[in-house]
Amino acid sequence: MEFRQSSKLSEVCYEIRGPVIEHANALEEAGHSVLRLNTGNPALFGFEAPEEILQDMIRMLPRAHGYTDSRGVLSARRAVAQRYQALGMEVDVDDVFLGNGVSELVSMAVTALLEDGDEVLIPAPDFPLWTAVTTLAGGKAVHYLCDEQADWYPDLDDMASKITDRTKAVVIINPNNPTGAVYPKEIVEGILDLARRHGLMVLADEIYDQILYDDAVHHSAAALAPDLVVLTFCGLSKTYRVAGFRSGWLVVTGPKQHAKNYLEGLTMLASMRLCANAPAQYAIQAALGGRQSIHELTAPGGRLHEQRDTAWRMLNDIPGVSCVKPKGALYAFPRIDPAVHKIHDDEKFVLDLLLREKIQVVQGTGFNWPTTDHFRILTLPHADVLETAIGRIGRFLSGYRQ
Ligand code: PLP
Numbered sequence: 001m002e003f004r005q006s007s008k009l010s011e012v013c014y015e016i017r018g019p020v021i022e023h024a025n026a027l028e029e030a031g032h033s034v035l036r037l038n039t040g041n042p043a044l045f046g047f048e049a050p051e052e053i054l055q056d057m058i059r060m061l062p063r064a065h066g067y068t069d070s071r072g073v074l075s076a077r078r079a080v081a082q083r084y085q086a087l088g089m090e091v092d093v094d095d096v097f098l099g100n101g102v103s104e105l106v107s108m109a110v111t112a113l114l115e116d117g118d119e120v121l122i123p124a125p126d127f128p129l130w131t132a133v134t135t136l137a138g139g140k141a142v143h144y145l146c147d148e149q150a151d152w153y154p155d156l157d158d159m160a161s162k163i164t165d166r167t168k169a170v171v172i173i174n175p176n177n178p179t180g181a182v183y184p185k186e187i188v189e190g191i192l193d194l195a196r197r198h199g200l201m202v203l204a205d206e207i208y209d210q211i212l213y214d215d216a217v218h219h220s221a222a223a224l225a226p227d228l229v230v231l232t233f234c235g236l237s238k239t240y241r242v243a244g245f246r247s248g249w250l251v252v253t254g255p256k257q258h259a260k261n262y263l264e265g266l267t268m269l270a271s272m273r274l275c276a277n278a279p280a281q282y283a284i285q286a287a288l289g290g291r292q293s294i295h296e297l298t299a300p301g302g303r304l305h306e307q308r309d310t311a312w313r314m315l316n317d318i319p320g321v322s323c324v325k326p327k328g329a330l331y332a333f334p335r336i337d338p339a340v341h342k343i344h345d346d347e348k349f350v351l352d353l354l355l356r357e358k359i360q361v362v363q364g365t366g367f368n369w370p371t372t373d374h375f376r377i378l379t380l381p382h383a384d385v386l387e388t389a390i391g392r393i394g395r396f397l398s399g400y401r402q
Contacts, residue, residue, distance in 0.1 A: 012136050013132060014128055015365075020351055033358065035381070037360055037361050038360045042243065042330075049241055053240060053286045055286075072098025074093060079284055079285040081096055084232070097266070098281050100247075101237060109266060114138060117139070119139065119141075119168065120141055120167070121159060121162060121200070123143065123145075125367035128366060143368055151181055167200060169200050175328025177329050178331045178362075179331075180332060182327040184219070201228075202229070204231065204232045204233065211238060216327040222251070227255065229256070230253050231250055232250070318393065318397060326379065333376050334377070342402065345372060349402065353396055
């Protein structure tokens with residue numbers, strides 16, 4: 001008897017933790033040290049969990065051994081609601097769902113929405129979970145282009161041209177993974193306008209909403225469109241550096257009377273997985289109400305700011321490589337000029353880099369980017385580590401032929 005994966009998985013792609021990992025593991029088992037620059041996991045790069053969050057979780061642990069309400073504990077949902085009320089949004093505790101990270105909530109939100117063949121507008125490049133989950137739910141991911149020449153902002157004409165009568169929702173990832181773009185108000189409003197005209201649900205992945213550099217300002221989609229049904233996703237993984245706790249939230253805003261049936265479905269999916277991990281739910285109130293802030297890391301002189309600068313400068317110093325300066329998040333998405341280094345297969349490029357230099361990055365096509373001329377690198381490692389790693393990538397590229 002042979003057990004085979006479901007054919008439902010045949011079109012699903014998730015390269016951030018993809019097959020190259022097996023090679024990285026094998027190298028480590030053979031005694032090599034591999035610099036893993038593939039997952040945005042702050043803990044791997046010496047970022048500590050804020051003490052206040054740890055203390056609160058430890059204090060609550062003896063009382064966190066039971067299932068909670070499927071939407072999450074009230075104290076945490078209230079803290080989340082207040083976070084958005086402070087931005088002028090109308091949010092009630094019942095509009096908040098807590099989940100095992102944003103990832104779980106993305107999966108629930110998309111599954112509850114789509115009929116087979118329904119279309120979702122998703123950016124290219126994207127955080128590939130959105131495409132994978134849409135495909136798995138029987139939907140069709142339709143990618144709208146983000147324009148590298150325009151600081152990686154979404155191309156609204158391209159987006160408009162891809163709307164059909166099957167389009168159900170539009171995904172906005174702002175600040176963006178992998179590009180680091182932070183969208184100006186007009187761009188967010190332009191997307192919202194299309195959603196308004198075509199009756200689309202807005203799925204706003206704002207997990208990096210506090211990770212901003214220079215003069216970047218985050219414009220929350222829900223705050224700009226109280227007349228639209230917007231689901232906003234955020235959590236503790238990045239801003240509070242506790243990705244392993246698996247703690248996130250989803251907030252529903254807008255004319256919920258138009259989404260009553262959908263929300264019943266979402267509530268049912270939330271109850272089917274009983275509840276999110278309870279100790280991690282107790283981290284939310286401490287995080288949102290506490291003194292700790294990521295601002296000291298992202299402001300000039302802060303660790304994340306310096307690392308972003310180093311990565312951007314070093315990448316642009318490589319002949320044939322250019323990189324738009326990230327204004328937010330934890331990544332850079334450089335371009336390898338095909339006239340200088342022709343990469344036919346970017347997964348092979350990433351594998352060759354790993355085998356030769358023991359550095360693991362992720363190929364651009366892993367983010368549903370249509371051409372083989374980009375890769376994503378984290379800006380999480382210390383500046384000296386980034387300097388060495390990017391220096392080695394430059395040397396590797398100079399002699400690389402495919
Ligand atoms: N959304 C984006 C844009 C991300 O980059 C990530 C993680 O890298 C997630 C969602 C998932 O976050 P979580 O740890 O909350 O599941």
